[in-house]
Every structure is written in structure tokens, then in C-alpha cells.
Amino acid sequence: MIDPLILGFFGGALTLGFLVAAVFFLKFWRRSRDPLFLTFAVAFVLLAANQAAPVIFNIPREDQGTVYLLRFAGFALIILAILRKNLQKR
Secondary structure: OOOHHHHHHHHHHHHHHHHHHHHHHHHHHHHHOOHHHHHHHHHHHHHHHHHHHHHHOOOOOHHHOOOHHHHHHHHHHHHHHHHHHHHOOO
């Protein structure tokens, strides 16, 4: 069994990484006002919440909780944003 302190550390590191990616996409959205970048930023915030929630709420396995739905929503947003960008009329 992995030490919960180590799991908390890595969960926090991943959360920070996802939040940095979200800020990165928000920066590009402010410049271009392209909804693709805003959708990516929201998706990365959801992925950050997915990493932080098991540590905050002391969920031993993330596949056992409803926290997993945050990851699903984040990836679904990314897929829908890419589809919308590629299928829109020019």
C-alpha cells in the first residue's frame, strides 16, 4: 500500500499542473476570444478538481467515487470542443 502522504503530494502536484494548463489556455482565450481555448481551460479545471477531490474528501480509490465523473466531464468537454471547432462552417 502506498503511503497516503505520498498520494496527497502527487495529487497536489497533478492538481497544480492542471491548473497551470487552465491558466495557459485562459491566456490564449483572452487574446483570441476563441471558445476552444475557454472550453479547454474549463476542462482542465475539472481535471484539477478530479485530482484534488480524493485527497480533500479522503477517498481511498478514485474509481470508487463519483469523483470519476469529473474526469469524464473534462474529457468530454475536450472532445466536444475539438469536434465543434472542426465541424463549424467557415
